[in-house]
Amino acid sequence: MPLTEAAEAALRACLADRLVTSAADRDLHGRNETHFPHLPPDAVAYPETTDEVAALMRVCADHGLAVQGWGAGTSLEGHALAARGGVTVDFSRMAKVLEVRPEDMVARIQPGITREALNTELRATGLFFPVDPGANASLGGMASTRASGTTAVRYGTMRDNVLGLEVVLADGRVIRTGTAARKSSAGYDLTALFVGAEGTLGLITELTLRLHGQPEAVSAAICAFDAMGPAVEAVIATIQSGIPMARIEFVDAATVAAFNLRDGAGMPEQPHLLVEFHGSLAAVAEQAERFGEIVAEAGGADFRWAAKAEERAALWRMRHNAYYACLALKPGCQAWVTDVCVPISRLAEAVEETRADIAASSIPGPILGHVGDGNFHAILLVTPGDEAEATEAKRLAARMADRALRLGGTVTGEHGIGMGKLDYMAREHGEGWDVMGQIKRALDPAGRLNPGKMVRGA
Amino acid sequence: MPLTEAAEAALRACLADRLVTSAADRDLHGRNETHFPHLPPDAVAYPETTDEVAALMRVCADHGLAVQGWGAGTSLEGHALAARGGVTVDFSRMAKVLEVRPEDMVARIQPGITREALNTELRATGLFFPVDPGANASLGGMASTRASGTTAVRYGTMRDNVLGLEVVLADGRVIRTGTAARKSSAGYDLTALFVGAEGTLGLITELTLRLHGQPEAVSAAICAFDAMGPAVEAVIATIQSGIPMARIEFVDAATVAAFNLRDGAGMPEQPHLLVEFHGSLAAVAEQAERFGEIVAEAGGADFRWAAKAEERAALWRMRHNAYYACLALKPGCQAWVTDVCVPISRLAEAVEETRADIAASSIPGPILGHVGDGNFHAILLVTPGDEAEATEAKRLAARMADRALRLGGTVTGEHGIGMGKLDYMAREHGEGWDVMGQIKRALDPAGRLNPGKMVRGA
Structure with missing residues (x-):
């Protein structure tokens, strides 16, 4: 249904000037990071509370309007595009950390906060939220797409790190799923149903996330292989041996060429593994040694360690910017x-x-x-x-x-x-x-x- | 609906003499481990294949019959009782390991196999399935109740260790959820929906499970506390410190009295923690040392190690038999x-x-x-x-x-x-x-x- 005057008036009654119908804003929310068509909504809503989301959902239900959520706009598959117009709900004004409970290692947050902003707020607690898809995505978007990334091998995906949700359903009902307890057998796993549902079953308005302790020691390394096969064999051997890798990333020779071009990385243009270890000082040293043995057996070479925080940051910045580096090719x-x-x-x-x-x-x-x-x-x-x-x-x-x-x-x-x-x-x-x-x-x-x-x- | 002659004939056409309506068998499948009423089904089915389960489901749909699954009968909440009669599907003849893929660390199994039988079959692979609710439950039942137990603190619950399912739906359709890949963002998480659904959405006829490497070293310990508070404080400090405990169990003074009475444990009748560490030799030693420091700070005493496999087996046998020990009180x-x-x-x-x-x-x-x-x-x-x-x-x-x-x-x-x-x-x-x-x-x-x-x- 198109956005009628009556519908627009009803939405304005919920949101006042936080309902925007300007061409510029609609245009922005119709764009995507990749090759999908430009599909703008009829209006963009900027709610500040769950009640406002519920109210706008009821209006959209009454007027037959489509509703899609919008986080940081970093999706690579056009998730948030307004295929049938309607209202795009931009969560940028619902981006607070509501509660951090260090003893329970959980945080309650609003969906619009990005993972980097959350980790900045957590820094003093000794805890962090590990899921890292590269882009500085919003947590609501990450939950909705079941995001993961470089650290999933150790800490799991959003599936594993969302303990509970508040969700506004299509008819405006508000439900809470899960609890701050670490597990439950009480009924259907609604949390898991909404994680990865891409906003097609409801809009996430709050998340209870599982946090992890910042590791005492972190070490990272990079090493080169003659071919892709041995690199992958080294990965399989590492996983099977139970070394608790925090990250284990592969880049091919073409990606390395891009790093060299953009970052002056000076790496041999061969397949590489980039790895990171988290744990106590002794545990990290032992993991690194064992991984080194596996790599040597698989024919890996040119092993370089990044023990210092700055070196590691540079390494992962390079990895995260691979997308841009490749564009420069x-x-x-x-x-x-x-x-x-x-x-x-x-x-x-x-x-x-x-x-x-x-x-x-x-x-x-x-x-x-x-x-x-x-x-x-x-x-x-x-x-x-x-x-x-x-x-x-x-x-x-x-x-x-x-x-x-x-x-x-x-x-x-x-x-x-x-x-x-x-x-x-x-x-x-x-x-x-x-x-x-x-x-x-x-x-x-x-x-x-x-x-x-x-x-x-x- | 009662089991009509027509319905029984149709079920026999699917199952022949593996449809049983004897009083003894119905009686057995109406019993439970605890205080719920005796609720027998009208018939017990012993299918051997998914096709048979699908066929009996279609017959039950045609004849309006209730259907419940039955694994090892170890449920403590009367899950499998036939509240409205109908057909109880006993999976004891679907108890095979269908495939073990050591490189992928997954096993494909039928629902009737118990966790102990599975681990016996896995022994030579160097892999194991860690979820351990104490009872020797069937894996289908464990998935259906989202079981966990002593090792969940390290390895997660059934939610975390079921990668995929085959499910027969109410109308006899057969679906497969998940894959043998370790993660996916492809649509609603149907695996998570059926895990914990207690057989109310479909019958699980196959599971793809995530396996883990048998740890190189295992060590266990038991220690006493003057009161419950300090014991729990020690647990919180341990979890927060990131020590990757494989098990961390609490028993109160009354439970210890039961151990002393039944097992001659000779333990001080105080609250105790029972713990286990998994990892490399060096990692286990370091974890144990750090845990010892936390316990000492919390006032724990009478620390006893069980480094030998037999001592550990005795310790966990005692813990798993706490139920029976308590009955003897x-x-x-x-x-x-x-x-x-x-x-x-x-x-x-x-x-x-x-x-x-x-x-x-x-x-x-x-x-x-x-x-x-x-x-x-x-x-x-x-x-x-x-x-x-x-x-x-x-x-x-x-x-x-x-x-x-x-x-x-x-x-x-x-x-x-x-x-x-x-x-x-x-x-x-x-x-x-x-x-x-x-x-x-x-x-x-x-x-x-x-x-x-x-x-x-x-």
């Missing part, structure tokens, strides 16, 4: 960032086949990933407006997704479905996708929450 | 085992208040628990047939549940809802319970799957 290009995850035993095969596929194509595509989880990405570099290249990127991405399914994996390890992966849901889930549709219809019968996403015929 | 009695979980900061308060409550009551009730998770139990000892004692046990258990909610916790950390905790669902979840009902109606509109459980008006 082909000036003026746009990146299509793919995301698949496979069982670790199939990782070498998946990466090698992808590598060969890209090498035979007309576009560059550095490969990198969170290999401890079997999760990797290709950053496909496309000249904007070049239809042939766009078609080629689509073809390569589709083949990666197909390959992940063939190898028993998933079409997305961490980026989510959004607008980019809907076509794979039937193949990945079979009749399970219909079950998702049944749940969606039960909670959002009119299909107004983030329409066009997640379920069949959305 | 009051010959001829029956135990009502309660289960609550609170935020760790409220644990001392919750346990102390419970202790005082039981001390002022007419029945004994040793307290013990998985304190690293904030989860504890009272084993309330009731003379069978003594109405006054039963009333007292009910009152004490109700006050424990109330207390857990007041302190921000949950009415069950690991035993589940079953027939015992349904009355608390509205209070713990508020309108979230209605959402559970909406999901239940979407997937089981006739309310035939484990009726009488989980949802309002079931």
